[in-house]
Amino acid sequence: MTGRHRYSPSVRRLSCDLLVAGGGVVGLWTAYLAAGAGMRVILCDAGCIGAGASGGFLGALMCHMPERWNAKKQFQLDALVSLEERICDLEAETGLSTGYGRVGRILPLNSAEQRALAETRKTDAARNWRVAGRTFDWQIVELGSLANWPGTRAVAHGAVVETLSGRVDPRALLAALGAGAIARGVTLIEERGLKSVDGEVGLLSDGAEVHAGAIALTAGIATPALLQSIMAVPETLGRPVKGQAALLAADLPAGRPLVFRDGVYVVPHANGTVAVGSTSENAFADPCSTDGQLDTIIDQAGRLCPELAGACVIERWAALRPRAVLPDPMIGRIPGRARTIVATGGFKITLGIAHEMARAVLLILDGDEDAGLPETFRLQTHLARAGLKQT
Numbered sequence: 001m002t003g004r005h006r007y008s009p010s011v012r013r014l015s016c017d018l019l020v021a022g023g024g025v026v027g028l029w030t031a032y033l034a035a036g037a038g039m040r041v042i043l044c045d046a047g048c049i050g051a052g053a054s055g056g057f058l059g060a061l062m063c064h065m066p067e068r069w070n071a072k073k074q075f076q077l078d079a080l081v082s083l084e085e086r087i088c089d090l091e092a093e094t095g096l097s098t099g100y101g102r103v104g105r106i107l108p109l110n111s112a113e114q115r116a117l118a119e120t121r122k123t124d125a126a127r128n129w130r131v132a133g134r135t136f137d138w139q140i141v142e143l144g145s146l147a148n149w150p151g152t153r154a155v156a157h158g159a160v161v162e163t164l165s166g167r168v169d170p171r172a173l174l175a176a177l178g179a180g181a182i183a184r185g186v187t188l189i190e191e192r193g194l195k196s197v198d199g200e201v202g203l204l205s206d207g208a209e210v211h212a213g214a215i216a217l218t219a220g221i222a223t224p225a226l227l228q229s230i231m232a233v234p235e236t237l238g239r240p241v242k243g244q245a246a247l248l249a250a251d252l253p254a255g256r257p258l259v260f261r262d263g264v265y266v267v268p269h270a271n272g273t274v275a276v277g278s279t280s281e282n283a284f285a286d287p288c289s290t291d292g293q294l295d296t297i298i299d300q301a302g303r304l305c306p307e308l309a310g311a312c313v314i315e316r317w318a319a320l321r322p323r324a325v326l327p328d329p330m331i332g333r334i335p336g337r338a339r340t341i342v343a344t345g346g347f348k349i350t351l352g353i354a355h356e357m358a359r360a361v362l363l364i365l366d367g368d369e370d371a372g373l374p375e376t377f378r379l380q381t382h383l384a385r386a387g388l389k390q391t
């Protein structure tokens, strides 16, 4: 997207209502929605738009399990439902497709025990998967009713077919959000990250100053370090978790559901490609390399869905997911800073909730401290969990 912004590097002083630091899916939704609400917005990124974890291709929009219902699961359910309308508006506004589709998901059952658990979850889904007059199915189907997707050997004990999950093409979503943001007047600055924050002035890596009415820190794994420039935060506040995924040329008919078993995601996209993933690595030498762990996932996906066996690998990709001290998003006003907000930590479900994380940022800026966030999503909760004593 470099070259499409309206920023000259010779400008040393800029001003705006909102400076968004980080052009992943959270930062782009924030900039896009803020500009739609009439704010003058600058979004800066240390690299390019989508340089972080958002710039991949897996794109699963998978819901939490329907039992033990809580505020976090409700937030995600509401977000998965509202995303449909947000994406519709975005696609209409930009004329760009995001590859979004609520295609559902198949969960092969490995044993009689899993099947019994799935039966109880059916009741939970009927009770909890309801929003805005809509309900979503959780059905158990028998071997033979799935037309070899996934393969018959994978569904010896049957499978769950649910209709809530979906998929989006993350790169297409970023492109649409970037185009939509620019059309709404957002200034995109790439290759110049936020270096530090002094009051409501953001200092960019090239020395330029951005005088902002408010600042949103949406820099993914780099957010805790940015926060350090403002206040002393415990190192445990956030940590990156590496993931690897592969894109396969499978040329499947459109509309196939996702398949998920034992941590392996198979995500058929609108253009006929199929993404498979992901590893979850807390220790790694190189954040961007792929290795034998990804080969294992490709093999597992081929065994799960034999139509994929031997499919040509178009791309192998790895990146670092932002995980906060709690495995939940971390959103909130920085203590002592009325106009600086953090929004990160979406971890493995960000693509389905980023628009609601962005909405929460704008509500907080508007004075709604609660912003409909579950307790475990609040910055204060994360800071306390990380051991920060607050006065």
Ligand SMILES: Cc1cc2nc3c(=O)[nH]c(=O)nc-3n(C[C@H](O)[C@H](O)[C@H](O)COP(=O)(O)OP(=O)(O)OC[C@H]3O[C@@H](n4cnc5c(N)ncnc54)[C@H](O)[C@@H]3O)c2cc1C
Pocket (backbone or CB within 6 Å): 021, 022, 023, 024, 025, 026, 027, 044, 045, 046, 047, 048, 049, 050, 051, 052, 053, 054, 055, 056, 058, 059, 060, 061, 192, 193, 194, 195, 218, 219, 220, 221, 222, 226, 242, 243, 244, 245, 277, 278, 279, 317, 318, 319, 320, 321, 322, 343, 344, 345, 346, 347, 348, 349, 350, 351, 352
């Ligand atoms: C292999 C893999 C598969 C995944 N699959 C899924 C999935 O199927 N579904 C799902 O929902 N999620 C998935 N995720 C997780 C999801 O991609 C991430 O949680 C999400 O993209 C995080 O978005 P973000 O905007 O918070 O951060 P990022 O996308 O990481 O964006 C942060 C941005 O900030 C920029 N930046 C860094 N430092 C600065 C600075 N100082 N100033 C300004 N900008 C800065 C970076 O360049 C980057 O562009 C996956 C992740 C991986 C790695």
